[in-house]
Amino acid sequence: MLEYEAIRPSYEMSSEMEEIAEAVSTCYQCGTCSASCPVVPAGGMDYTPRSIMRLIQAGMEDEVLSSQTIWTCAGCFSCAVRCPRDIDITGIMMSLRNLALMRGSPARTAPTRWGRIYNVDFMRIVRRFGRMYELELVLRYHLKTNPFNLLGMAPVGLKMFVKHKLRLLPDPAEGRAEVQGIFDHLQSDRADQARKEHQV
Amino acid sequence: MKYAYFPGCSQESTAEEYNRSLQAVARRLDAMDLIEIPDWNCCGATPAPAIVNPMLPHSLAARNLSIAAGMGMDQVVAPCAACYKNLRKASHELSEKPDLRAKAEEALPGRTLDRVPEVRHPLDVVVNDVGVDNVPVEKPLQGIKVASYYGCLLSRPSGGFDDPEYPQSMDRLMEALGAEAMPWAYKTKCCGGGIYMFQENVSFTMSADVLAHAKASGANAVAVGCPFCQLLLDLYQDKLAAIRNTTFDLPILFFTQLMGLAMGLDRAELGLEKLVVSPFELLARTIDAPEGEQPAKSRPRSKKLSKWGEAQTGGTET
Numbered sequence: 001m002l003e004y005e006a007i008r009p010s011y012e013m014s015s016e017m018e019e020i021a022e023a024v025s026t027c028y029q030c031g032t033c034s035a036s037c038p039v040v041p042a043g044g045m046d047y048t049p050r051s052i053m054r055l056i057q058a059g060m061e062d063e064v065l066s067s068q069t070i071w072t073c074a075g076c077f078s079c080a081v082r083c084p085r086d087i088d089i090t091g092i093m094m095s096l097r098n099l100a101l102m103r104g105s106p107a108r109t110a111p112t113r114w115g116r117i118y119n120v121d122f123m124r125i126v127r128r129f130g131r132m133y134e135l136e137l138v139l140r141y142h143l144k145t146n147p148f149n150l151l152g153m154a155p156v157g158l159k160m161f162v163k164h165k166l167r168l169l170p171d172p173a174e175g176r177a178e179v180q181g182i183f184d185h186l187q188s189d190r191a192d193q194a195r196k197e198h199q200v
Numbered sequence: 201m202k203y204a205y206f207p208g209c210s211q212e213s214t215a216e217e218y219n220r221s222l223q224a225v226a227r228r229l230d231a232m233d234l235i236e237i238p239d240w241n242c243c244g245a246t247p248a249p250a251i252v253n254p255m256l257p258h259s260l261a262a263r264n265l266s267i268a269a270g271m272g273m274d275q276v277v278a279p280c281a282a283c284y285k286n287l288r289k290a291s292h293e294l295s296e297k298p299d300l301r302a303k304a305e306e307a308l309p310g311r312t313l314d315r316v317p318e319v320r321h322p323l324d325v326v327v328n329d330v331g332v333d334n335v336p337v338e339k340p341l342q343g344i345k346v347a348s349y350y351g352c353l354l355s356r357p358s359g360g361f362d363d364p365e366y367p368q369s370m371d372r373l374m375e376a377l378g379a380e381a382m383p384w385a386y387k388t389k390c391c392g393g394g395i396y397m398f399q400e401n402v403s404f405t406m407s408a409d410v411l412a413h414a415k416a417s418g419a420n421a422v423a424v425g426c427p428f429c430q431l432l433l434d435l436y437q438d439k440l441a442a443i444r445n446t447t448f449d450l451p452i453l454f455f456t457q458l459m460g461l462a463m464g465l466d467r468a469e470l471g472l473e474k475l476v477v478s479p480f481e482l483l484a485r486t487i488d489a490p491e492g493e494q495p496a497k498s499r500p501r502s503k504k505l506s507k508w509g510e511a512q513t514g515g516t517e518t
Contacts (some may be wrong), residue, residue: 038390038409044402072399074406075246076352076390081364090357097250114398119247123256126248130241132209141397159435160214163474167213174239175263178308182260185307186253 016099017061020092026085027053033079033089044072046109049079049089052096065105070096071115102194117144127183130173135166201329204273204317205234206264208283208427209242215280215427217471221456222279222322224469231330232322234277240264243278243286246394255303261290262304265319266311276319279456281353281426282394288319288360321354323425323455324361327369332376338464340378343486343495346458347382347419347450348374349410351429352390364388370423370455377462384417386410393428407432408440411448420482423455430454434476451479461487 013021027050034040034048046068047055055064064070073093080090097119099105107113121140125133138157142150160166173179211219226232241263248257264287268276276291278284294301295316305313326335348370350362358364365388371381389410392403411433414422424430433440434452441448452475460470461483472479486495 038392038406039395039402042392042402042405042409044395044399072395072402074352074390074392074394074403076394077356077364078352078388078390081356081358088357091249094249095254098252098254101250111399115395118398119250122247123244123251126242126244126260132242132245134209134213138397145398156435159476163476164216165214165435165474171212173241175241178263179241179260181309182256182263182307183252186255186259189255189303189307190253 013059013061017056017059020095020099021056021059023092024053024056024087027057027087028085029054030084032082032084036078036082038076038078039072039074044111045069049073049093052093053087053089056092062105064096065100065103066108066112068109068112068115069093070100071112071119102190114141114145117141123183127180128172128176129170130176130179131171133167133170135168136170201231201275202233202235202273203275203277203320203325204268204271205236206240206243206268206276206278206283206287207236208240208278208280209245210280210427214431215454217474218279218427218430218454218456221454221460221470224465225326225456225459225463226322228463228465229326229330229335231334232325235271235273237264237268237271237276240267243283245282245286248286255300255307257286258290258294258300259304259307261287262294262313263308263311265291265294265317266308266313268317269313269315274315274317276317277322277325278319279322279425280428281321281351282428284319284321285353285357289357291316291319292359321361321425323354323369323373326459327373328361332373335373335376335459335463337377337462339462339487341374341458341462341487342378343489344379344421344458344482345382345419346374346379347384347414347417347422348387348455349414349422349424349429349433350388351393351424351426352388354425355388370425373455374423374458377458379458379462382414382417382419384413384419386413389413391429391432393426393432396432403432404436404440404443407436408443411437411440411450412444412446414450415446415448419450421458421479422450422452423458424452425455437477449477451475451477451482453479 031050034050039045070093077090080088226234244257244260278287301313350367355362355367356364362369374381392406396403430452457470
């Protein structure tokens with residue numbers, strides 16, 4: 001009998017990553033995900049989805065969590081519906097984003113950082129108003145990344161304003177306190193979970 | 201039939217004409233009665249799963265679904281593709297997995313989830329509940345060649361109302377409205393809407409590919425069912441054309457606007473003036489053309505199919 005010593009894991013993985021690694025353990029690196037991905041040919045990823053799957057299998061946790069790919073995934077599910085191993089690759093990218101934020105993993109590239117700022121600020125606004133307020137999101141994002149980009153946004157903003165497509169004032173949900181409650185509850189829940197896992 | 205209506209954030213700003221035209225169409229169709237969910241909240245769009253806790257999108261959806269259930273509804277209609285995907289996924293998982301339901305209830309004190317409504321897209325309702333043949337067509341869309349663009353989230357993840365790779369429902373609807381549904385390969389390619397704020401060039405490359413394929417199919421208009429696809433393809437069309445070094449000149453209409461046109465609804469209810477690439481020139485050339493000058497009804501599609509590599513014939517404009 002042959003013994004596949006080389007692929008037997010010999011590294012430590014965090015429990016959250018172990019859960020993800022289990023989900024991708026059946027990946028046989030066919031590359032259907034990378035071939036289906038519309039972001040790869042447009043030049044938006046540092047690792048292809050297939051590479052991310054392999055890095056997870058190889059236990060290279062930090063490399064995965066600081067990658068640009070998990071943030072520039074457009075979430076279109078092309079890979080997930082075609083995966084012959086039925087891996088929800090898109091869902092895994094989202095779990096990796098969550099883990100990267102929780103750990104505060106370093107951002108490998110500028111778009112990695114931009115992606116985090118956008119996603120975090122988006123949900124901050126939802127937490128506050130219960131609904132989206134696009135103008136604040138755009139202003140916040142550009143002020144935090146490159147304020148000069150706002151000048152470039154001006155013609156588009158004007159076009160939207162003329163067509164009444166720009167909401168000037170927020171339109172908060174009346175139940176926004178309840179929405180904030182959801183965020184707060186889940187935050188403490190997640191913190192408890194993390195604490196428990198680290199004690200074990 | 202009565203449906204709880206979840207408009208979503210974009211229906212009140214960037215895609216107000218989608219909201220307006222959908223409501224106008226629903227008012228005319230007897231079989232589609234939309235009642236807005238009072239005080240709905242944001243579904244979390246694409247960023248939600250990354251933030252705080254993977255349970256966040258489910259819990260945000262649970263509040264909306266529980267209000268809808270309280271209205272006595274067992275079907276929710278969500279016109280935005282991102283809302284539709286988030287709410288559908290949540291509805292599915294909350295009704296399948298009791299532990300998820302318990303967690304969502306914990307985050308929402310005072311609300312119960314013993315009945316979780318099903319979530320539908322208005323295209324699904326029109327095609328499968330109302331039926332394309334029951335849409336009253338008063339002014340057939342003769343001469344309008346439509347590339348039906350589903351984008352990513354109308355048909356994916358799988359398990360929805362249409363095929364994830366080559367959906368047909370919008371094409372069938374367009375044919376029933378009297379338009380010509382153009383066959384094309386990019387109908388489910390993603391426009392990059394979810395990353396366009398922080399990866400503008402990447403999403404513009406993706407959107408330009410979509411429009412180039414729509415144009416190459418011979419279409420003179422694109423029908424969409426997602427506010428973000430519409431925004432990128434319409435508002436930024438000049439930039440996308442510059443990337444490809446061409447002009448597209450393709451009006452990007454919500455499928456509900458095309459329905460309203462064919463049903464002869466009051467044009468003011470359809471918000472056509474809000475589109476950045478104006479559809480009026482196309483309409484003047486086709487359905488609004490004086491009697492006798494209207495373009496001839498195009499031949500059935502089967503006769504037009506040419507082999508790969510052969511020069512495309514047809515597509516004669518009057």
